Amino acid sequence: xxxxxxxxxxxxxxxxxxxxxxxxxxxxxxxxxxxxxxxxxxxxxxxxxxxxxxxxxxxxxxxxxxxxxxxxxxxxxxxxxxxxxxxxxxxxxxxxxxxxxxxxxxxxxxxxxxxxxxxxxxxxxxxxxxxxxxxxxxxxxxxxxxxxxxxxxxxxxxxxxxxxxxxxxxxxxxxxxxxxxxxxxxxxxxxxxxxxxxxxxxxxxx
Numbered sequence: 001x002x003x004x005x006x007x008x009x010x011x012x013x014x015x016x017x018x019x020x021x022x023x024x025x026x027x028x029x030x031x032x033x034x035x036x037x038x039x040x041x042x043x044x045x046x047x048x049x050x051x052x053x054x055x056x057x058x059x060x061x062x063x064x065x066x067x068x069x070x071x072x073x074x075x076x077x078x079x080x081x082x083x084x085x086x087x088x089x090x091x092x093x094x095x096x097x098x099x100x101x102x103x104x105x106x107x108x109x110x111x112x113x114x115x116x117x118x119x120x121x122x123x124x125x126x127x128x129x130x131x132x133x134x135x136x137x138x139x140x141x142x143x144x145x146x147x148x149x150x151x152x153x154x155x156x157x158x159x160x161x162x163x164x165x166x167x168x169x170x171x172x173x174x175x176x177x178x179x180x181x182x183x184x185x186x187x188x189x190x191x192x193x194x195x196x197x198x199x200x201x202x203x204x205x206x
Contacts, residue, residue, distance in 0.1 A: 021089040027114050028192065030081075030097045031137070032121035033129030037149045038097040039081045041121065041179035045186050046083025046095065080111055085186065087193060095189075112137070117196045118144040119188055121179070124154045127165055134166070145173040145195050147188045 043050045081097030122130045177184045
């Protein structure tokens with residue numbers, strides 16, 4: 001299976017029915033801290049109308065949910081986001097976006113169950129919130145790639161600087177993205193699929 005061409009994901013949003021040519025489905029989770037763009041990513045790339053579980057933020061969240069860098073954010077995911085994208089005519093990805101607030105992390109175990117891989121979405125203004133996220137994935141043995149969502153006012157660092165700051169192994173891909181753009185979000189997913197494919201090939205050769 002060749003994942004080299006990111007242009008294999010094409011077409012407008014479709015009806016919710018699964019394409020008749022689909023032969024395999026893969027579960028992918030999109031994780032990260034509060035307000036890093038998980039809901040936006042699922043919504044931008046999904047070929048079906050995405051399912052979201054956003055609720056309006058209230059005074060009760062003050063001092064509990066850190067909305068640093070997201071002062072205009074008025075809603076928050078409380079369970080999950082769900083979308084779907086066809087990588088090829090035969091392969092479909094089911095996308096599950098996790099809630100970012102620590103008080104909802106108890107939901108992650110269920111969302112991680114059966115996941116083939118993950119995208120860790122990060123904001124360079126607050127890298128520290130990514131450590132627990134990556135730690136949980138490593139504990140469960142879920143392979144992941146890191147996607148840097150380029151917020152306009154966020155500092156930009158070289159990939160190797162980010163790799164060192166996040167203490168990432170050399171083989172884990174880091175990619176920059178703008179999750180508001182479908183093409184950018186799909187490129188992140190293709191990077192993950194190529195990474196998973198390389199892990200499969202490495203395992204087969206040992």
